[in-house]
Amino acid sequence: MNTIMKQLDGTILDVKKHMERNNISNLEIPSRIPGWLEEVEKTKEKAQNISSTRNGCFNLKMRQQVGRNAFKITEEMESFIDENNKITWSDAQRCLGKVNSKIASSFAPLDGDAQNHFKSRERTFKDVLGFLQQDHQEPSDSPMWNGRCGENHYVQVEKTAKDKKMFDYVVKVVIGQQINMFSIQQAVAEYMGQSLTETSQTARIDRLRITFGNLPEVEANSDSTLVRVDVMVELEAHNFFWQITGVSKQHDMELNQIGSEIVRRCVFLPLAIKLIAKTLQFHEVFAWRDTFQRLKKKNLDENVQEVIKISYNYIKTEEEKVIFLLCGLFPDNFNIPIQELTRYAWGLRVLSEVSTLGEARDKTKTCVQNLKNANLLMDRDYIGCVKMHDLVLAFVLSRVSKGDHEPWNVGDSKCPNLSLLRLMDEDKSLKFSQGFDGRMENLEVVAYEKIQYLLLLRSLGCSTKLRTLILHQCLLMFDCSAIGELLNLEVLSFAHCGIAKLPSTIGKIEVKECDNLVNLFPTNPMSLLGRLEELHVSE
Missing domain, CATH: 1.10.8 (Helicase, Ruva Protein; domain 3)
Structure with a gap:
């Protein structure tokens, strides 16, 4: 029994490590694993009780009973090892909205500022949970819709709903002041583990309806309750x-x-x-x-x-003000990567007394920390990211965008003084003409995310001052030789863009301190690239 128990301990350790890796990477864990672990622990406890039995070597009847129990437990442990060998780990990406936590026994208490200073809102917090529990005493497949109720309270409601497993899915969607239906649909799909390939709004709605029909049960005409969160007393x-x-x-x-x-x-x-x-x-x-x-x-x-x-x-330095304003490039409730802010600031040359990207990162992190200390930025759940409150974002947008604005037709725009251009989510309202960014000869930073217009790269060669080029999820399965013409490029990041090999023209640029790029480049990268300070590649 003890020999088999050592084998089982090794199996348990392997399973727990696999679970930990999958939880960190948000990957699927076989549904049988949690129950398997609980049953194994019970059997181990029985085995340990037998091992601690001391009844004397001459009590033959007791020894026979202990031996029979040990044999039975040994069989159980062997069956657990055999069962584990048959469990298949798909390691597939887990749906973001899927609730996996165990059922909790009580309300989660308010923490931080909410607990210490917002006592008047605890009643509201309990009211919201009460409304959610009225029709969902058992785990439910119905969706939970949350109106604007203050961030601390929403976080606590979400945590408690998950801990109590009141819902099978929790989908978080930021509506924002400017409603973008495309982004809302995309967010819902991502939380449900789906990919929307449809381009029309009607088709995307139908796809989401099918998805929700197959996963949670949705009542289209269900009643809703508005809970008002007042200001502090x-x-x-x-x-x-x-x-x-x-x-x-x-x-x-x-x-x-x-x-x-x-x-x-x-x-x-x-x-x-x-x-x-x-x-x-x-x-x-x-x-x-x-x-x-x-x-x-x-x-x-x-x-x-x-x-x-x-x-x-009252912000102390101009660098901090620039970093603060750069955060306004991101949508409501967005996880703003500090690394991205560093790349923008480097390309725009707004950081003083820095000569390397390493120094620029430290300077940017210092600026971000000072802004957090001033409560103009907030921490996020993800390491290396910050968030801007929507009221603060409204101030930033009002400061950098004076006057009335019509929809921007890129094809008709001539912006010779534009230094930074960031486009994301392939907004179909934007109309591009061939070589549109060739009219923007002072561009220093270009960032494209989820953009798939083929012309966007072909005219970049005109932007001779470009220092930072960021291409994320752009599916660049076409000629990207224009990158090689960017002789002043110092930061190049193309993650999830489907590039199998860079063109030979990339040899006009230099890369420093990058490893494992032999398969990406036509020849040795260290001898090819000229001014590049940073190259970020991700499959």
Whole structure:
């Protein structure tokens, strides 16, 4: 029995390592594995109880009973090993929306700011869960729709719904201020583990309907409940403000009076209070007075944007301001890769006193950290990414996009001063003409994501100042020889683009510190490429 148990322990270790790898990579785990592990642990416990039995070597009847039990347990362990050998691991990509967590026994408590400062909202949190549980006492296939209810509460509702396994699927879709139906459909499909190849909106709707019909059961006319999340109550808002500033209300009567007026001008909105409190932290009373005067001149609806503007003006360096504004290139609730910000900043030459990309990464990370400390950026679930609150994003867009804007017809645009161009998701409303970017001779950064227009690369040779070229998921199964004409290119990233081999013209560029590229290049890459500082390739 002990010999077989050692073999079983090795099998258990292998299974757990396989599970850990798949969980990290979001890959499928055979449905039998969790139950297999539970049953194995019970059998091991029985075996350990037998091993610890001490009844004396002369108690023959007891020894016979122990031997019979050990033989039976040995057979069980052998059957577990045999069963595991027959379990097939597909290692397929797991559907993002699939809920795999075990059933929890109670509500998940609010944490962080929500628990310490937003006590008035705990009732709302429980109300939302109550509505969700009314019709879903058992695990359900029905979808959960979440309106705009404040990020902390949405995160807690989502976590609790998953822990309690109230739903089989949870699909998170960001609607945003500008509704993009294409992006919404794409997000839903990705969470359901599907790929939308249809190009028309009607066909994509039909494909999603079929997908939902095969997975969750959807009731088209089901009732919906609106739960309103109000701003903080006044006392709670004041305490939140004073805790962040670190100023005692009794320490300075003038600061106390000004701070109380500032909180009222922030309309008790947590984001505004947090931003302005962080900005005023460690500042003298004259800065508080100046801030109040600026807020006093605005109406209450305008004050949130004014608070963000004040925080922006307090940013210490121009580099931080540029990194902050670059975050506005990404959509609502987007995981913004810091690496991407580094590549943009490098191409635009906005980072001072850096001579290598390594130094540029450190400088960008420092800027991002300072912006997070000022609450203008937030952490994300993914390592190496940050997020911008939608109200902050609205401020950025309003700052860099003054005036009214018509739909951009790229074919008619001449932008000789444009230095950065980023296009994503192949928006069909954009009309491209041959050589459109040849009219943009000052382009320094070009980033295309999920774009498949064939002409986009062929005219890039005109952009002689281009330093950063990013091509992600563009399926470049065509002539990309124009890349070799970009003699000033220093950063080249093409991930998931389907390039089997680079053209011979790439030999005009130089790559430094890159390995494992022999199969990609026609000859030795280290002797080919001229100015390139970074090359990022991913299958």
